[in-house]
Amino acid sequence: MRLTTAMLVTCALIAAAHAALADDVRVVQRDKRFSTARLAVKTGDLVTFVNSDEAMHNVYSFTDGFTFDLGGQGPGEETTVRLSKPGVVDVRCAIHPKMKLQITVQPR
Amino acid sequence: MGHRKILIGGVVMLVATALVIPAASWSQQAQEKAAPSLSTLKAKYKRPTDIPFPKNNAYTPARELLGRTLFFDPRLSGSNIMSCATCHNPSLGWSDGLQRGLGHEMKQLGRRTPTILNLAWAELLFWDGRAANLEEQAAGPMQSPAEMNGTMNEIVDKVQKTPGYRKMFEAAYPGEGITPATITKAIATFERTVVSSVAPFDYWIAGHEDAISESAKRGFAIFNGKGNCAVCHAGWTFTDGGFHDIGLPSTDIGRGKLTPAVATMKHAFKTPTLRNIDQRAPYMHDGSHTTLLQVVNFYSEGGAVRPSKSKNIKPLNLSATEKADLVAFMQTLTSSDPLPALPVLPRQ
Numbered sequence: 001m002r003l004t005t006a007m008l009v010t011c012a013l014i015a016a017a018h019a020a021l022a023d024d025v026r027v028v029q030r031d032k033r034f035s036t037a038r039l040a041v042k043t044g045d046l047v048t049f050v051n052s053d054e055a056m057h058n059v060y061s062f063t064d065g066f067t068f069d070l071g072g073q074g075p076g077e078e079t080t081v082r083l084s085k086p087g088v089v090d091v092r093c094a095i096h097p098k099m100k101l102q103i104t105v106q107p108r
Numbered sequence: 109m110g111h112r113k114i115l116i117g118g119v120v121m122l123v124a125t126a127l128v129i130p131a132a133s134w135s136q137q138a139q140e141k142a143a144p145s146l147s148t149l150k151a152k153y154k155r156p157t158d159i160p161f162p163k164n165n166a167y168t169p170a171r172e173l174l175g176r177t178l179f180f181d182p183r184l185s186g187s188n189i190m191s192c193a194t195c196h197n198p199s200l201g202w203s204d205g206l207q208r209g210l211g212h213e214m215k216q217l218g219r220r221t222p223t224i225l226n227l228a229w230a231e232l233l234f235w236d237g238r239a240a241n242l243e244e245q246a247a248g249p250m251q252s253p254a255e256m257n258g259t260m261n262e263i264v265d266k267v268q269k270t271p272g273y274r275k276m277f278e279a280a281y282p283g284e285g286i287t288p289a290t291i292t293k294a295i296a297t298f299e300r301t302v303v304s305s306v307a308p309f310d311y312w313i314a315g316h317e318d319a320i321s322e323s324a325k326r327g328f329a330i331f332n333g334k335g336n337c338a339v340c341h342a343g344w345t346f347t348d349g350g351f352h353d354i355g356l357p358s359t360d361i362g363r364g365k366l367t368p369a370v371a372t373m374k375h376a377f378k379t380p381t382l383r384n385i386d387q388r389a390p391y392m393h394d395g396s397h398t399t400l401l402q403v404v405n406f407y408s409e410g411g412a413v414r415p416s417k418s419k420n421i422k423p424l425n426l427s428a429t430e431k432a433d434l435v436a437f438m439q440t441l442t443s444s445d446p447l448p449a450l451p452v453l454p455r456q
Contacts, residue, residue, distance in 0.1 A: 032348060054339050054420075055348070058372045094370045095352060095372065095376075097232045097350065097351075
C-alpha cells in the first residue's frame, strides 16, 4: 500500500513537472494564412491558433494518430490543441484549403 | 510554379493523441480595428500580371491548343455527343445557364454547372472540392456515368486512333504519348488560360473614377463593410477558394460528405467567383436564385439557422437602396471577354 501511494505521488510529480515544462506555442491566422508554414514543438506542448482575421477559420488534422477538429473559430477567437506524442502533423483550415501548416512534434 | 503573362485581347495586363482544448474568448482588439481606407481596400483587388502554371505541367502554346481541341471534342464522352464545352459553354459564361446541369441522356444533375473562369488560381475543384487540382478535375466528368459517361480506356483509344491528335500530343508532350495523364494535363492547361478580362471595376481600381457609377461605388463600400461579402468573395477573383455553409436550405450536404469529421463542412460549398457574375444566372450551387437581387435578399435575411452555418453569415438588414447598390457593384465586374477560337477537330 505504502509502495502504491509512493508510486502515485511520483507519477503525479512527474506529470506536474511535465506540464510545467510544456510550452504554449501561438500560431496567428491572418490574411487567411498561418503565421508560419512549419513549426517544431516538443511532446506535450500546446499549440494555440489565434484568429486575427475577419473570416471564420476551422483548424483540423487528418494525420493518422493526430486527428482533431478544433471546430469553427470566429474572428478574435482562439483554439488550442495539445500534441502528446512525437510525429509530423499536417494541419489545415477546413474552410480555406490554401492554409497549410506542418508541425513536427519532437520528443521532450 | 511557372507563370505566363496574361494576354487578353492581345494586350498584356499591367494592371488522436492530440488533446483538443476548448475555444477561448480572445481580446476584442481584433474586432475593433479601424476600417481600412478606400485605397487599402482597392489594393486588395489588383489583378495579377501572370497566370500560374504548375511545374509538372508548364505552359506551352501546343499544350493550350491541344487542351482547347480536347475541350470542344464530343468524342471524349461515351455517347460521342457531349464535350466539356457542352456544359461549360463560353457563350454562357463557361456554364450552361441552367438551374442544374444536364448529363448523360439529358438527365438532370444534382448541382448547377460551375464556370471554369479563373481556375488557374483555384485549389480543390468542384462545388465540394473533391479534386485536388485541375488535372484531377478534368478526369472526373469524362468518366462519370451521370455526366459524360466515358471510360478512360475508350477515350484514350479514340484519341490514339486519330492521326491528327497523335501529332498534337507529340508537339505538346514529346515522348509522353496519349495517356490519361497527358489528356487531362492538356485540358487543364487550356482551362488555366480562361481568365476574365479587364472590367469597369478594374479601371476604377486603376484610378479612372468615372469607370463605375456612384451607386456601384456605394455598393463596393457595402460589399467590404456592412455586407461582409468580401470576407469570402475576396481578392481580384472575388472568391477565397474556400468552403462555407451559407445557410441555404438543402438536403445536399456538399463538402460534408467528404469530410464528415469536420462539423462546419456540412452543407458547405465552394465560394464561386463573382467575375462576370451577371452573365451566369441562375445562382447558388443549386441554381435556386434567378437574379442577383434575390441572392442579395437571401444574404440580407441571413439564411437558415443550423450548427454548421458560417459565423460570418448573419442577417444584414439591408435597405432597398443598399441592395440595389450591391447589385450595381457586382455588375461592374463583367468584362467583354474574347471568345476562344473554335478548334477544327482532327478526324479519324
